[in-house]
Structure formats: C-alpha cells, structure tokens
Amino acid sequence: MIEQEQNETSDAIAERKRTSLIASLVTSLQPDEQIEANKSEEEKKGLSRRELIDEMLLFLVAGFETSSTALAWLIHLMSKHPRVQQKIKAELIGDNEKQDLSLDRLDSLVYLDCVIKEVLRFCPPADGTNRTLTADDRLPITGAQLYKGDIVGIPIVNLARDNRYWSIDPNLFYPERFLGEDKDHHPYALIPFGGGHRQCAGQDLARFELKVITARLMQHVTFGDGGPEINAGGYVHKLTILPKHVGVIIEFDQLSSIL
Numbered sequence: 001m002i003e004q005e006q007n008e009t010s011d012a013i014a015e016r017k018r019t020s021l022i023a024s025l026v027t028s029l030q031p032d033e034q035i036e037a038n039k040s041e042e043e044k045k046g047l048s049r050r051e052l053i054d055e056m057l058l059f060l061v062a063g064f065e066t067s068s069t070a071l072a073w074l075i076h077l078m079s080k081h082p083r084v085q086q087k088i089k090a091e092l093i094g095d096n097e098k099q100d101l102s103l104d105r106l107d108s109l110v111y112l113d114c115v116i117k118e119v120l121r122f123c124p125p126a127d128g129t130n131r132t133l134t135a136d137d138r139l140p141i142t143g144a145q146l147y148k149g150d151i152v153g154i155p156i157v158n159l160a161r162d163n164r165y166w167s168i169d170p171n172l173f174y175p176e177r178f179l180g181e182d183k184d185h186h187p188y189a190l191i192p193f194g195g196g197h198r199q200c201a202g203q204d205l206a207r208f209e210l211k212v213i214t215a216r217l218m219q220h221v222t223f224g225d226g227g228p229e230i231n232a233g234g235y236v237h238k239l240t241i242l243p244k245h246v247g248v249i250i251e252f253d254q255l256s257s258i259l
C-alpha cells in the first residue's frame with residue numbers, strides 16, 4: 001500500500017492526502033532514513049518506514065475492536081430500550097419516504113447523534129487512557145506532588161458516570177440528556193475518544209460508521225430483549241470493555257423493503 005501511494009502522480013497525491021490517512025502519512029516519509037537516524041529525537045523529522053508500518057497496524061487494531069465493541073453495546077442497549085429504538089425509527093422515517101441516507105439526511109438525524117453519544121458515555125469501549133508526565137507537577141486542588149515520568153491514569157468510564165458532572169442521573173441510559181439538562185456538560189466528563197493532541201485519530205470515522213450502521217439497522221430491524229439470562233449484560237475486560245451476555249431477538253420490520 002505504501003508503494004502504491006508513492007507511485008501516484010503528484011496531483012493524485014495532493015488529492016488523496018485529503019481523504020486517505022495512509023496517503024497522508026506516506027507524504028511524511030523521511031526522504032533519507034540514514035540521515036534522520038543519526039539525529040537526536042528532537043531534531044528528527046518525518047516518519048521512518050518502520051514507524052509508518054506501525055501506524056498502519058495501529059489503525060487496524062485501534063479501529064476494529066473499538067468500533068465493533070461500541071456496536072455490540074449499542075445493540076444490547078437498544079434491546080433493553082424499545083422506546084429509544086422507536087424514537088430513532090420515527091426520526092428516520094420523518095418525511096423521508098424513500099428512506100435514503102444521503103450525507104445531508106444523516107446530518108439531520110439529531111436524536112441518533114444523542115443515542116450514539118449516550119452509548120459511548122454509558123459503555124465506553126476504552127475505559128481509560130493514560131499520560132506520562134514530561135515534567136514535575138502538582139495537582140491543583142489537593143496539591144499532590146507528581147514527578148516527571150509518572151504515569152497518570154485517566155478513568156474515562158468513571159468521569160462519564162460521576163454525579164458531579166451530570167445533571168440527570170449518569171447511571172440512567174437516557175439519550176435525551178444531550179438535548180436538555182446535560183447539553184452543556186463538562187467537556188472532560190465525556191471523553192470516549194480521549195483528549196488533547198493524542199486523542200483518537202479515527203474518531204470522526206468511528207462516529208460516522210456507527211451512525212450509518214445504526215441508521216441502516218434501524219430502518220430494517222428491531223432488537224428485542226432475549227431474556228434476563230442470555231441478555232444479562234455485564235462486561236468482560238479484554239482489549240476493550242465488551243458486553244458479556246448479549247442475546248437479542250432480531251425482528252425484521254419491513255421485509256419487502258430489503259428484498
């Protein structure tokens with residue numbers, strides 16, 4: 001893939017850079033790795049071929065498991081909240097008889113945005129992230145001393161469920177919160193994609209994927225609760241935080257529209 005990008009014409013490269021992450025990274029390849037390798041870390045410019053391959057592998061690992069986990073939670077939560085499913089369906093039908101999903105149409109689905117946000121708040125696929133201090137520091141309120149090299153954990157899931165930052169009970173799954181009382185929540189209370197300049201590089205793609213997939217699913221199927229045992233929820237901590245017991249009944253709404 002790297003060679004394919006390098007063989008493009010300069011016009012094509014300029015164009016592809018705007019839409020392809022890999023094409024964009026390829027333009028950052030070091031012209032002479034040997035020269036860069038002899039420089040200090042601060043002086044080095046661009047990416048070595050090895051670093052570029054590592055980045056590409058990271059996109060696969062960071063991009064696949066997280067998005068599929070979010071989708072699994074979404075399906076489980078929908079099966080537990082038929083009212084929410086009905087509201088998504090009503091918004092999708094609107095005055096849109098052809099049921100098209102153009103970009104404009106997707107943009108207009110405000111309630112669906114709230115649902116996706118609420119799924120990522122209620123059950124974030126990544127429960128936390130961390131940062132390594134580059135200098136000694138103190139916590140502002142407690143004055144606790146921190147040292148260069150310390151690793152600080154940032155508990156994404158705890159922030160999203162902390163009563164201090166939410167007007168409506170954070171232990172409730174309630175997408176409407178983002179249209180009302182919790183519209184202006186603290187920006188760092190909801191960071192399913194992390195924050196700062198090392199935040200998730202694929203978050204726009206992830207939100208878009210989740211929105212398109214959910215809209216398509218909701219146009220055709222309804223998820224029913226498979227019962228207290230097989231659809232009990234709970235979670236397992238693997239690469240991401242996955243739902244443990246998901247067992248839903250899939251009912252096709254309009255068989256004729258998909259045949």
Ligand code: HEM
Nearest residue numbers: 062063066067070126129193194195198199200201202206
């Ligand atoms: C629902 C889906 C996703 C979730 C919840 C998620 C979550 C996260 C989180 C929490 C981080 C750490 C951010 C930080 O420490 O501030 C991260 C980093 C990252 N994610 Fe995602 N992610 C998702 C989808 C994706 C996708 C689709 C891609 C790429 C195609 C991707 C690529 C990356 C990369 C490359 C990083 C590392 C960024 C860096 O260190 O500079 N992620 N993600």
